[in-house]
Amino acid sequence: MQFELQLLGTNAAFPTLARFSTAQVLTVGNRSYMIDCGEGAIIRLQQYKVSMRKVSQIFISHLHGDHCFGLAGILSSLALGGRTAPMQIFSPPGLKEMIIAQLNVIDAYEPFPMQFIVVDPTEHQLIFQDETVEVFTLPLVHRVPCTGYLFRERQRRLKMQKEKIQIYQLDLPQILAAKKGEDLLLPDGRLIPNTELTREQIPPRAYAFCSDTAFLPQLASWVQDVDLLYHESTFLNADAQKATDTGHSTAGQAATIAAAANVKKLVLGHFSARYPDLGVFLEEAQAVFPNTVMGEDGMKIPV
């Protein structure tokens, strides 16, 4: 099953043509989830041919403009385009009021149903699940209430070793029990362990989005072993004090979290416009965590 992240914007507050503000789309199977929505996200969607048709949930980390000023444009364009399917929008408190104020001033196209769900950015908890993923909040430390999001593939039903159905003459209730992970007691008294009946399970994959946070060591425990970690790296270690002062992290700090959490891959983003040469971010991070990549607008990263 496809499990892929696409970056739509990778800069901090000052967007450029090459790097828009933060926005991402995560695709898992036949569903997609939008994560943050900085100004211009609608342009990137069009440019990268990403359809919002598969998106029914949008997750906003916090209410700074470079993470949410693209949302009203997308919602109103979807309305103009005739969307009728509902949209759920998760965020810390206050987003609904802003979006409604924006949509109220524009023309009264009949909008599709929008449900604004306020999450508690101080708690690490399950906030959403569908048949594909579970989504958890990741409390971050920023200048305003801010949460990351952890997307974990749901454990799927086990698959049978098909030849065993014949060998043990299994009926439908027995097969369903085995797919749920049960061992089977046969009529002749034999106990067949589940591992004899089903195929080895691929462990569920996970993506953690850690937007706008000061260095936060306990984050590592929440994102332990994830396949892909996006961690903001607004600054370099040389400006660590500036990072602390503004509620941001350095590339080295992002890599420290990745190493402590034993993640498979780290992707950096949310770069400050103050640095003419971003190559240094990668060097600084890879010195701590080698499997690091620089986020680029448009980049697709299989999880």
Added chain:
Amino acid sequence: MQFELQLLGTNAAFPTLARFSTAQVLTVGNRSYMIDCGEGAIIRLQQYKVSMRKVSQIFISHLHGDHCFGLAGILSSLALGGRTAPMQIFSPPGLKEMIIAQLNVIDAYEPFPMQFIVVDPTEHQLIFQDETVEVFTLPLVHRVPCTGYLFRERQRRLKMQKEKIQIYQLDLPQILAAKKGEDLLLPDGRLIPNTELTREQIPPRAYAFCSDTAFLPQLASWVQDVDLLYHESTFLNADAQKATDTGHSTAGQAATIAAAANVKKLVLGHFSARYPDLGVFLEEAQAVFPNTVMGEDGMKIPV
């Protein structure tokens, strides 16, 4: 004196990487004026190296997202960047409420003074003047209250034919009177007509911005003889009914206004995303008004 329009966005509601939503900057002498501010205008400013330092007035035609959803991003970025100079923002009613709602949710950077000035989009009247230009509203016909803006260079003080100061032995009060356009009565009884004293005046230049309007024949009288007319052309004549229904114009209708008003040059913009080949817009307009150009993002047009 420089009098130049730069286009930042030339598409209608669905922006693309090549054509953002409507936004323009008009530069007159050492001042610049922003006109409309669709999403992503901040990116175009950065791309085209247009400074907002020279901008103290922003003129918004109407409150559809593709004309104002870029404003909060620019204002908050200016605040982040340390701007202290005041900004005046002209628009039909309702903009202030939306912008304040957007700026309220974002972080409390001390903003610079912002003055929101509500204009009456049903009246053609003078709404602003500084030492450089006079700005008039142009009542348009759209689905929501909408106004165009006419920028006219102010009549500057006349310049003396310097040799005449010597010939007629003029003193300072006489020179100032001549520069104001007065004829001079000399002590010896001679009446010197002003044209003998001052140089021929270059007529004041004018730019008219006509955003989002159904075909409006009386517009021609308000923009008579302007040097440059921007007129929206969302549709082609083949879709004239669609244009009427949505409060928009066709390329042919834009050219009809330009011809009736005897303008020097017409620039088209606000193209619908429905047309794969925009070349037809130019053909349709030039058949009626030959001196027409297609607006392109980044294009600079001397007035």
